[in-house]
Amino acid sequence: MSSALARYESFLVAHVSTISSLESSLRSITWILPGRFKDAELASEALSATLNVMSMYHDTLLARVAETDPKYKPLIPSSAHTRYTRAWCEKDARYKWAARALELIRFTELLVEMGLRRKVSRKTRWRGIVLLEVIKALLRLALIRITRRPLLSPPIPEREFDPENIPAGSDTSSPTLAPSSPPSSVLSTPEHLKNNHVPLPVHPLLTPPPPSHSPIPVEEYLLPKALTTASVKAPTSLVKPLASPKEWLAEIIYHLRPLVYAIMLSSGRKDNKPLMTALAMELLALNLRRVPSQSAALERSEYARRDRDIIWYLLRGSIWENWTRPKLEGFANKTANTPLIGVFGALVKDWIPLIDEYYYYTAP
DSSP states (O other), X not given: OHHHHHHHHHHHHHTHHHHHHHHHHHHHHTTTOTTSSTTHXXXXXXXXXXXXXXXXXXXXXXXXXXXXXXXXXXXXXXXXXXXXXXXXXXXXXXXXXXXXXXXHHHHXXXXXXXXXXXXXXXXXXXHHHHHHHHXXXXXXXXXXXXXXXXXXXXXXXXXXXXXXXXXXXXXXXXXXXXXXXXXXXXXXXXXXXXXXXOOOOOOGGGSOOOOOSSOOOXXXXXXXXXOOHHHHSOGGGSSOOOOSHHHHHHHHHHHHHHHHHHHHHHTTOOSSHHHHHHHHHHHHXXXXXXXXXXXXXXXXXXXXXXXHGGGGGGGSHHHIIIIIHHHHHHHHHHTTTXXXXXXXXXHHHHHHHHHHHOSTTSOO
């Protein structure tokens, strides 16, 4: 088994550009599959979940190859998010495995719900959903307990390098498999080119332009190259620890909100209490959390993402049923015969029943 895995890793590194393009193409297909045939949404989600899980494994492997390959030179430095999450993954094994488990559940939860919907009763399906939310809540609280800091999303490093920039044929082609052939020797200069020392005249169009009379000010040239405070900080210090009980309470309320929402929906309630309770918890956490300083860019970006996610309430509960869905259906009907826009309207019409039937399409 280990040798088969090592051979796959070597194949991945050798054909990384092709595999990356294939992943991107297949991921695009998953957006147009729903509504094309019976159980198309199940096939689409199975493909999407498989791609996400494989991409997580590929990202881990390629990052390891890039770190161990002396020929690899990143074009841009790692982002603050990547530095922070990678540092915690390397520092604490509990964080690494809890974060990966949380992402694995996030990638497969909708596929699990689709399988439960086809095989078991509604009550059992909601029990499965609540169980998934309990596991996710425990993992999130465990990550907060380990770091004693607000939890970032995603909690693992993301791919930030172009796979094509990884040198091909390097000695570290696979972390688990030694190279089977020695590196190729440098090609020598052909005999008929060894005495070709007479340079050709430079074409006027290829000559560099004369220097500008208004050079760039020194400050504008040096400012993008200057180190910021985040560049010299230790990666784990990019997010400040939770200092007060109010900050702890805000973080805990925010991450328990999906569990409370799922439990209330599982009881079969038809009123607005689940939606209003989740929204109230969201707003309470927003008001209790601390205001990060201007230099805390990573924490500010995480809170900005949480604020943007409030728009998902347009696709939940009575807001979806009484306001958003009628408007989307009206848009799809009006644009049915319009070129180009009609294609987008048809996709919207195919996705509307999925939002009605499945919890995890719009879950918090």
